[in-house]
Amino acid sequence: MYEHICGPGCNHGPATPEAEAEVREEFKVARRSFLRDALAVGGATVSAASLNVAMTPSAFAQSAAKPGSGLTSHYYIPASAGTVLWGYFSKSAKPVVEVESGDFVTIETLTHHANDDAERMIKGDPGAESVFHWDAKKKGVNRRGAGAMDAKVGAGGGEGVHICTGPVRIKGAEPGDILEVRIVDVATRPSANPAYKGRAFGSNAAAWWGFHYGDTITEPKKREVITIYEVDATGERNWARAVYNFKWTPQTDPFGVVHPTIDYPGVPVDHRTITKNENVLKNIRIPVRPHFGTMGVAPVEAEMVNSIPPNYTGGNIDNWRIGKGATVYYPVAVPGAMFSVGDPHASQGDSELCGTAIECSLTGTFQLILHKKASLPGTPLAELKYPLLETQDEWLLHGFSYANYLAELGPNAQNDIYSKSSVDKALRDAYHKMRHFLMTTQGLGEDEAISLMSIAVDFGITQVVDGNWGVHAVVKKSIFPARGG
Known part of the structure; x- marks a missing residue:
């Protein structure tokens, strides 16, 4: 089994055929059980060609394997309480791993809405359980947002809501450089509850921050409605279906704080307080197009930056086209770039009108390629000061x-x-x-x-x-x- 645990600096030469086969399998199914408790795994060297990764060369940049070797390293970062920043980007956070230009990183991402139905999206999943753990004494991840730690609503104030796995530091990255992020693969994170084997689930919250809020025709005019969707985790079905919906009711968190609205991320929903409507969107098939709503590098302007508003370094862009096969170019603003990714979606329409997509945990494989500032003049990447998305x-x-x-x-x-x-x-x-x-x-x-x-x-x-x-x-x-x- 390809369970190679060492730091990013170790060098054990080319991987064995058995190891390469295991990596290929990992790319294919993104097994969540693979080194779940490790913060980051690297050091095994594999040929990008040997992975059978289908990658269309980007129009603006040459393929970037390590000079002279044709070899790259592959890292795996599981989602756990120790590998995520909840609700913010940070230029000074301790990186989960440092990689070199051209390396591949497989990263697990969790939706911050998983506690809308913990039975389907958290139960039996050690990584998700570690992140969402919350009892009367402590939370698995205490800070949720870039706000005050003593905020009445909860530590961090919910000033930022997305669970961002990372940051990943890119060796040699400096302000003025460009980071190219190729999304090699995206896989749905299956439910770990045996009752829902082969299925994955996501949540759509029509919430108070939605464009529609208050502009409705049925009472109550100001209401928050959660719809739970089912996705085929095997990939054989390319559409999702609604399972049920319910109106948000005031929820009391394990610390005793009452949440009359969805005002803090990860609040456990007590299903004894809600009324499920299972007669919802009958016979409607929602096209599945998995993508990452939040992905980017750290800004320089503040130590902690709310994950909600997008900016020149990327972040919460919420474009459904940022999925498998796409490439995004980001201007580097801080040393190491500090790349993070989260807010995974199973599907979303342009505008994300009601406030969220189908918020559904995913695992992505990325190739991170650094373009140094000195190499940019005369190329199409010169003067790039905004996130640029390239598809086929x-x-x-x-x-x-x-x-x-x-x-x-x-x-x-x-x-x-x-x-x-x-x-x-x-x-x-x-x-x-x-x-x-x-x-x-x-x-x-x-x-x-x-x-x-x-x-x-x-x-x-x-x-x-x-x-x-x-x-x-x-x-x-x-x-x-x-x-x-």
């Missing part, structure tokens, strides 16, 4: 109400952003970024870029629920001439 057929730019709200809104930015967002501002930012992209990467003049944007670029609403609202701009690669070798 498209490039996508993400505009926000504020391109860098932490810098633009001053010392109280993490609170002020929620009252200042607008789709108009996000569309303006998306326009500016797409104009920059077309002029710098395709050599177009401004008038050419403006004309092309109007006739060949699609602008869509990414999300209107994350404080810093988002609009994405999509352009097809096929409209441009092929690049020379």
